[in-house]
Amino acid sequence: MERALVEQARAGDAHAFEELVRRRIDTVYRTAVGILGEPADARDATQEAFIAAWRQLPSLRDADRFDAWLRRITVNSCRMILRRRRVVREIAMPQGDGGLSGRFLPPPDLAAIHFDDAFEQLPVEQRALLLEHHLDGRSVAEMAAAHGVPAGTVKSRLFTARRALERALAEADR
Amino acid sequence: MSRARPVLTEDSLTAHLRRRVEAQPLLGSRREDLVQLIVAGAAAERATSRE
Secondary structure (H helix, E strand, O other): OHHHHHHHHHOOOHHHHHHHHHHHHHHHHHHHHHHHOOHHHHHHHHHHHHHHHHHHHHHOOOHHHHHHHHHHHHHHHHHHHHHHHHHHHHHHOOOOOOOOOOOOOOOOOHHHHHHHHHHOOOOHHHHHHHHHHHHOOOOHHHHHHHHOOOHHHHHHHHHHHHHHHHHHHHHHOO | OOOOOOOOOHHHHHHHHHHHHHOOOOOOOHHHHHHHHHHHHHHHHHHHHHO
C-alpha cells in the first residue's frame, strides 16, 4: 500500500504525494528539529525537504527505499538552512551577540545547554547519524541497509561522530 | 593536571538527544498549515515545470 502510494506520487499524482506528506511530516520535522534545535528552522527544513522530494521523486529508483531517501533529503535541507542561518547571523550581528541568538528564554539547565552547544558543532551528517541510532533506535544493520553501505562503515561513522561530540563537550568544558 | 573527558554513556547520549527533541514544540496546530504550504509549493513546482 505504501509502496503503491510512493509509485503514484513518483508518477506525478499530487494526491498521493499529499498523503505521503501527511504520513511523514512528523517524522521529517522530528529529524529536522533534532538536527537544528530550532522549531522555526525545522519547519522551514521540513517544507523544503518535501518540495525537494516532490521535485526529485521521478529519480527515485526503488520505492521501497523512500524513507531512507527522504531522510537524506531532509538532512540536506537542514544543511542548507544552517548555511543560510550562518550567513544571516554574520550580516545581522557582525559584533557577535554573546551567544544569545535564538535563546531568549532562560536556559532549562546548564548540562542541556552544554550538550546542545557541543552537538551543534558537529557537521549535519554526524548529528543525523547520532539521532538515527541513539534517538530513533535504528540498529547498525538497519542503517547500513538504508544508507546502502556496509555495517562496518556505519559503525565507523558512528564512532567518529561520537568521538567528535565528546571532543566538543571536553572543549566546551575548558 | 589534565581534566577528565566528559563521560558520554549510551544512556546519557540518548537522554540528551531525547530532551533536545522533546524540549521543542510538536507541529501541533501548525501541522495543517505546513501541509498546505508544501502542497502549494509542489503545485507551483508542477506549474513551473509545465512552462
